Amino acid sequence: MQPRTTSQLATPALLIDLDALNGNLRTMSLRHPGTKLRPHTKAHKCTNLANLQSQYGHKTFTCATPREIIGMAAAGVGQDYLLANEVVDPNRLSALAKVSQSARVTLAVDSETTVMAAARAGLRDVLIDVNVGLPRCGIAPALAGQLADFARTQKLNVHGVMGYEGHLMMIDGHEKRKQRVAESMQLLARAAQDVGGEIISAGGTGTFDLHDETCINELQAGSYALMDTHYAKLNLPFDQSCFVLGTVISKSTDWLVIDVGLKSLGMDHGNPSVQGFDVMFCSDEHTTLAPKKDSVNINVSVGDKLRVIPAHIDPTMSMHELAFLVRGDEVIDSWPIDLRGW
Numbered sequence: 001m002q003p004r005t006t007s008q009l010a011t012p013a014l015l016i017d018l019d020a021l022n023g024n025l026r027t028m029s030l031r032h033p034g035t036k037l038r039p040h041t042k043a044h045k046c047t048n049l050a051n052l053q054s055q056y057g058h059k060t061f062t063c064a065t066p067r068e069i070i071g072m073a074a075a076g077v078g079q080d081y082l083l084a085n086e087v088v089d090p091n092r093l094s095a096l097a098k099v100s101q102s103a104r105v106t107l108a109v110d111s112e113t114t115v116m117a118a119a120r121a122g123l124r125d126v127l128i129d130v131n132v133g134l135p136r137c138g139i140a141p142a143l144a145g146q147l148a149d150f151a152r153t154q155k156l157n158v159h160g161v162m163g164y165e166g167h168l169m170m171i172d173g174h175e176k177r178k179q180r181v182a183e184s185m186q187l188l189a190r191a192a193q194d195v196g197g198e199i200i201s202a203g204g205t206g207t208f209d210l211h212d213e214t215c216i217n218e219l220q221a222g223s224y225a226l227m228d229t230h231y232a233k234l235n236l237p238f239d240q241s242c243f244v245l246g247t248v249i250s251k252s253t254d255w256l257v258i259d260v261g262l263k264s265l266g267m268d269h270g271n272p273s274v275q276g277f278d279v280m281f282c283s284d285e286h287t288t289l290a291p292k293k294d295s296v297n298i299n300v301s302v303g304d305k306l307r308v309i310p311a312h313i314d315p316t317m318s319m320h321e322l323a324f325l326v327r328g329d330e331v332i333d334s335w336p337i338d339l340r341g342w
C-alpha cells in the first residue's frame with residue numbers, strides 16, 4: 001500500500017518537496033530558458049524529475065555517465081544528451097552509439113585516445129572538453145583546436161567546447177566569484193575560437209547568475225533542483241527541496257539518535273543539518289543529534305520522524321532507490337531514482 005503520510009514511511013526515506021522543487025525549476029527556467037540550460041541529470045538521477053525539467057522547457061540534458069544517457073533515452077525524456085565526461089570503455093561507447101541512432105548524443109573528448117574510442121564505437125558527435133582551471137578532465141585551452149582538427153580527421157562532428165569551472169563554485173563573495181568565473185571563461189572563449197562549432201557549455205548551480213557576460217551559450221546546472229547545505233551557504237534563490245527522513249530510534253539525556261547515517265547521505269561536504277539540532281556526528285546507520293540550546297524541538301520522542309538536509313545532494317541521491325514526493329507531510333507519489341550506476 002502506498003504510504004499517505006510521511007509518518008507511514010519506512011526510514012531512511014528520500015523526500016522531495018514538490019512545491020519547492022517546482023519553485024526551483026521555475027526560477028532557473030526564467031533565468032535560463034529552453035536550451036540556455038542543459039540540466040545536469042547527475043544531481044538527481046531520476047527520469048521523472050528530468051521529465052519535469054523538460055516541462056519547464058528544457059529538452060537538452062547533461063549527463064555524467066553512459067547509464068544516465070541510456071536511461072534518459074529509454075524513458076523518452078529529452079532528445080539531445082551531452083555526456084560531459086570522458087569514456088574509453090568500448091562496450092559503453094557502443095551502447096551510446098546505439099542511442100545516437102534515435103537521439104543526439106554528444107560526447108566530451110579531451111585526448112586523441114578518447115576521440116579514437118568514440119569514432120571506433122560509431123559515435124559521430126563530440127565536444128572538446130577544455131580545462132578551465134579545475135584539475136580534472138579537459139585539454140589545455142591552447143591544444144583544443146588541434147584536438148578538434150584531429151577529431152575531424154576521424155570523421156567526427158565537432159560541435160564546440162565545454163569547460164567546467166567546478167573549482168569556483170564556492171568562492172566566497174559574489175563579485176569575487178564573478179571575476180574568477182570571467183577569467184576562467186576567457187580560457188574557454190579562446191579554445192572555442194580555435195575549435196569552432198556552435199556550443200559553448202559550462203557552469204553550474206554556484207555560477208548560474210555569473211555568466212551574463214561570458215562566452216557560454218548553455219549552462220550545465222544540476223543541484224539547483226534539489227539543493228543541499230553546501231550550496232545553501234551561497235544564498236542562492238533556490239530552496240531546499242530534498243530531505244532524508246529519519247526515525248528517532250534512541251534518546252539519552254543529552255542527545256538522540258536517528259536511523260540516517262553515512263549509508264544514506266553523501267558526506268564529502270561535511271555533516272548534514274537537522275533543524276533545531278546540532279549534528280554531533282554521523283556513523284554508518286546513525287546520526288547523533290543534540291538539541292540546540294534555544295530549540296523548540298526538544299520534545300522529540302523515540303519513534304518520531306525528523307528531516308535531514310544533505311550536505312551534498314548528488315551522492316545522496318545515488319544512495320536511494322526511490323524518492324517520495326511530498327506536500328507538507330502528505331505523500332503524493334514516488335519516483336524511482338532510475339539513473340544510478342554507470
Ligand SMILES: Cc1ncc(COP(=O)(O)O)c(C=O)c1O
Nearest residue numbers: 084164203204205220221222223
Ligand atoms: C561537468 C559538470 N558540469 C556541471 C556541473 C554542475 O553541477 P551543479 O549544478 O551541481 O553545480 C557539474 C557538477 O559536478 C559537472 O561535473
